[in-house]
Amino acid sequence: MTLAVDIRHAQGGFLAEIAFRSSGRLTCLFGRSGAGKTTLVNAIAGLIRPREGRIAVGDTVLLDTGSGVFLPKHRRRVGYVFQEGRLFPHLTVRQNLLFGRWFTRGESGGPDLGTVVELLGIGHLLARRPGTLSGGEKQRVAIGRALLARPRLLLMDEPLAALDEARKAEILPYIERLRDEAGVPIVYVSHSVAEVARLADMVVVLDGGRVAATGPAAEVLSTPRIEPLAEDPRSGAVLAGTVVGREEAYGLTRVATEAGDLLVPGLRPIGGSVRLLVPAREVMVATERPTGISALNVLSGEVAGIEAARHDAASVELRIACGDAHLLARVTRKSVDDLGLSPGRPVHALVKSMSFETATGEPPGA
Numbered sequence: 094m095t096l097a098v099d100i101r102h103a104q105g106g107f108l109a110e111i112a113f114r115s116s117g118r119l120t121c122l123f124g125r126s127g128a129g130k131t132t133l134v135n136a137i138a139g140l141i142r143p144r145e146g147r148i149a150v151g152d153t154v155l156l157d158t159g160s161g162v163f164l165p166k167h168r169r170r171v172g173y174v175f176q177e178g179r180l181f182p183h184l185t186v187r188q189n190l191l192f193g194r195w196f197t198r199g200e201s202g203g204p205d206l207g208t209v210v211e212l213l214g215i216g217h218l219l220a221r222r223p224g225t226l227s228g229g230e231k232q233r234v235a236i237g238r239a240l241l242a243r244p245r246l247l248l249m250d251e252p253l254a255a256l257d258e259a260r261k262a263e264i265l266p267y268i269e270r271l272r273d274e275a276g277v278p279i280v281y282v283s284h285s286v287a288e289v290a291r292l293a294d295m296v297v298v299l300d301g302g303r304v305a306a307t308g309p310a311a312e313v314l315s316t317p318r319i320e321p322l323a324e325d326p327r328s329g330a331v332l333a334g335t336v337v338g339r340e341e342a343y344g345l346t347r348v349a350t351e352a353g354d355l356l357v358p359g360l361r362p363i364g365g366s367v368r369l370l371v372p373a374r375e376v377m378v379a380t381e382r383p384t385g386i387s388a389l390n391v392l393s394g395e396v397a398g399i400e401a402a403r404h405d406a407a408s409v410e411l412r413i414a415c416g417d418a419h420l421l422a423r424v425t426r427k428s429v430d431d432l433g434l435s436p437g438r439p440v441h442a443l444v445k446s447m448s449f450e451t452a453t454g455e456p457p458g459a
């Protein structure tokens with residue numbers, strides 16, 4: 094299902110001119126505060142009416158100012174999950190969930206209550222009221238309610254923003270599962286590179302109301318010059334890999350990637366697909382293979398490019414070709430001179446084991 098957007102919309106002194114197409118299962122809208130992410134999400138939901146343009150999900154045209162189409166929000170079948178769950182406090186979890194279904198009575202298709210409850214792991218919460226739930230549990234219920242309304246598209250506007258790190262970690266596997274199993278395309282607003290690396294297959298980077306970059310997640314994230322991405326301390330290369338072994342005693346998983354094998358903290362099932370985020374600031378570079386160091390992961394490659402680092406006059410962004418993949422390393426300009434680094438120079442990239450962000454398609458709790 095393709096989401097096609099091409100809109101122009103002015104609000105106050107801000108002009109959004111946003112055009113992209115995405116067939117991703119989960120498309121992340123990434124950008125700093127005020128970039129226009131919520132404006133775009135509201136336009137897709139039908140909460141605002143862009144001055145000009147077109148929005149379509151598959152064959153369904155939601156907006157086309159050229160031919161006067163503006164599908165009202167209740168007819169769009171676009172689910173919306175906000176930062177906080179916005180559940181009805183006086184209803185139980187079950188009643189909140191069924192409230193979503195109520196709007197689509199008489200229609201067939203879409204997941205039933207049992208499927209959604211199982212998908213999100215909320216069976217034990219059904220009789221409770223929202224006031225007694227944790228933030229993460231509330232968000233899972235809010236997602237369930239949106240899913241039961243049989244959306245053709247699910248919008249999630251920073252659904253984890255109000256949660257602490259532990260609650261985020263608890264809910265992320267469910268969002269991955271939603272992406273992989275629910276069969277509903279998701280548009281997900283985030284300003285965390287780690288979240289994008291973990292969840293997105295497509296990324297739309299917004300900056301000042303325009304699309305600064307768009308494309309497959311690994312490609313876009315690995316482009317260091319894209320301004321709002323470069324500001325994130327965890328920005329770096331994304332590697333796709335397969336779990337090929339486990340060192341149980343150390344709690345480490347061996348992942349085969351196109352850049353070489355890597356040892357990653359945490360135990361994952363053998364054969365599983367994983368994605369690794371290797372932040373550029375976590376990569377050191379040596380011209381000779383180092384010995385006697387604590388870094389578990391040393392990859393061999395050669396310098397493929399050197400670009401000035403944004404907002405950091407002392408550093409550069411080094412692109413290192415390792416096998417069929419690229420790593421990014423943030424190093425000082427002094428190191429570049431001292432080591433005589435230039436394109437084609439063979440180097441060893443040292444990656445601290447703890448610097449991996451990893452995601453799998455494994456079911457939550459596995």
Ligand SMILES: Nc1ncnc2c1ncn2[C@@H]1O[C@H](COP(=O)(O)OP(=O)(O)OP(=O)(O)O)[C@@H](O)[C@H]1O
Pocket residue numbers: 104105106107124125126127128129130131132133
């Ligand atoms: N109703 C409005 N009237 C005037 N200006 C508005 C209105 N709503 C939003 N804006 C402006 O439009 C711009 C984009 O806002 P938007 O909420 O889309 O950004 P965002 O990327 O979602 O930011 P955040 O991450 O902070 O939520 C901002 O400059 C904002 O001040």
